[in-house]
Amino acid sequence: MDERLLEILEDINPEVDFESCTTLIDDHLLDSLSIISLVAEIEEEFDITIPTVEIIPENFNSAEKLWEMITRLAEED
């Protein structure tokens, strides 16, 4: 897991164990406002663009899924 991503996530919500949690959206640990922050931070940090079509629960439910999306978008870019 990428440390930079974990740092961003922990900064947004320090009370969640992002390394193990796989239900970030389903359990409402990330709400719409957190997603707005998260997308802005990830785009800045990893120099990618996250299109709105990617904003689906499957991509945001865990740090691992987020990382998969980031690497995929970076390759496609």
Next chain:
Amino acid sequence: MFSITTYFSAEALLLLLVTVVLYACLPQKARRYVLLLSSYIFFFSISGKLLAFLLFSTLSVHHIGLWLSTVQNECSISTKGLERDKRKALNAVYQKKQRRIMTFACILHIGLLVLLKYTPFFSQNINALLGLLGLQFRIPVPKFLIPIGISFYTLQAVAYLFDVYRKKIPADKNLLRLALFMSFFPQLMEGPICRYSDTAEALYEAPKMRYDNFVLGAQRILFGVMKKLVIADRLNLLIQNVYGEPTKYDGFVIALSAVGYTFQLYADFSGTMDLVIGAAQMFGINLPENFKRPFFSTTISEFWKRWHITLGTWFKDYIFFPVSMSKPMKKLTTKARKKLGNHYGPLIAGSVSLFCVWFCNGLWHGAGWNYIFFGMYHFLLILSGNITEPVVVKITQKLKINRSAFPYRCVQIIRTFILVCFGEMFFRQESLKLGFKMFGKIFTDFTLKTLKDGSFFKFGLDRHDYLIIIVSAALLFIIGILQEKGICIRSSIAKKNIAVQFAIFYALILFIIIFGAYGAGYVPLDPIYAGF
């Protein structure tokens, strides 16, 4: 002439029955044509020649989808093997081309909706403004006939095009499949607002009719008819009287009719959704749910995730996230987070998006100031909830109040329900001025006088009517609690032996026949959401 005014009419039922029989008898290839033909007959029997609008939208969506697809294909061929910088530059050129197509598509489809639905409202307001400025000049106020379901199928059309544009789905070359998606008759009048990926393939496949689907669908239809005939139609006389001349009534009657209207709207719309989803299930088509026990919501925000769900998710996917993820908003969020922290930082961009969502939501429901007020009312409620959330968390922590405890949640549920009832009161009352008068009377003229002298039972509903409504509400409440606990009632019934299943079926039919508000002395409620 064969004419349909509502789903709950003999003609609509006849069309459904004939379609079911033909669908069950014919081979797969013919079944999809049966569905399309029934859909167009349904539309024609309500809107007549305005069917041309639906046909135009279908053809246009088909063509624009393919146009986008051609540009996307050209882009991937031209950029293949290029270096990153060159590829990016060329991608940007094609992106611009696609954006121009989407702008054209939005002007065409949303423009048509705006022209037919909102031009009279805008013209009237411009004329009022000209009058205020003392000018004699007036612009003509046109009167258009609006094709049934245009607000619903336009959203489906726009969603399809955006999904193709975002490469979420490929453009459909098959005009028949797209026509079925745009016009499937059970959902045409009041939704649910479906996505192409939800229904198009299943409609085209036209699966074989199955006994279990037929029975489950029929059960659901009956449940919807119960909600409509027993609750919504029964409440209609009281609601019509009080909302027609609210100044005649005291605060207690107005408060009760505000609660009654909220309940009527729920019974009418969710009952229609039961009928729609049940009818589709008979053909083996699963439509998305539009309601999830909204009166159990603890916040307004949660309420809108449980009421007219498909409209909410449409606004979230095609307005909220695109606005909040736009470049200026992202920059704003990053800057604001550094200064205002994790909660209030993204709240600024979130609030701008929320405003857009609720302004559109209000206007979508109708061209009137009461609808715009309704949208802004919910925007402010959700915004204030977001602003005060950290403070509420701190206070409850200090007071050692468990926010997930049952009593706290009960208070939240009651508060949310009251706020919803106020919002729906303005929604129903076409005159905003009268809406405020009704609101004021609840607090300044609240008396139980009419209840004591018995005149309360002469405003449209008698004791017998109230008793039926209360029993039906209790029934829905119990069913709601069971569903909240994860118990699926229809599946439980399906597991019982056939005698028990039929006994429940007949009990429900008898309940509708005995307690339904139909015939002399009753005024059936016009389908509320079909007017939007």
